Amino acid sequence: MTETTTEVRAAVRKRFGMIAAAPNDERKFPIGPDSAKALGYDAAEIDALPPSVTESFVGVTNVLSLGEILACQTVVDLGCGAGLDCLLAARRVGPSGKVIGVDMTTEMIEKARRSARELEISNVNWLLSEIEDLMLADAIADVVISNGVFNLCPDKPRALTETYRVLRPGGRLQMADVFLDENARPEDVALMGDWCE
16 A cells, blocks of 8 residues: 555654654664764763753764864754754854754654753754755755655655755755665565654
8 A cells, every 4th residue: 555645744743753752662763862872973972962952863874974064054954853963063053153953743843942942052943844845945055964864755856856955056965864775575675664663
């Protein structure tokens, strides 16, 4: 059975809303500060953050390590979740830079906003939006980051079109994701679950 785009988005919202609200209930995938450290984030930097910032972290690598984030830059984080990458990027760009965190899950955006207030980080704006239809101007970002999110987008070509639309000429995309090997058997795929199980 093929799921509709609406059904996929609803399932993703539900799953990640639950991770925002009750991260300790997650049993299938590694999340939180230990997962961040295992993926290459600096342990001291992660340990210095309040648990509210790190407990709902979901990602597949340290996307900030894929290229240097400089002072004064504008960074857009697609699928920012609870905001860990945004908040770390905000420290790197400094007060003259800006970070925009985009997520389609209300609970994640609310958690990210609370964390930014708790850390007194004011150079991050939060946008509740789907990646395939970004409510952002053209060519505003020096860097777009995305950590394990494009696999959850039902319309990947549209998501990439929107990503490149918001990048400035000479800007860069720093992303990591999971993908399905072309040699995977249907029975193996079935064991993996649907979209966000």
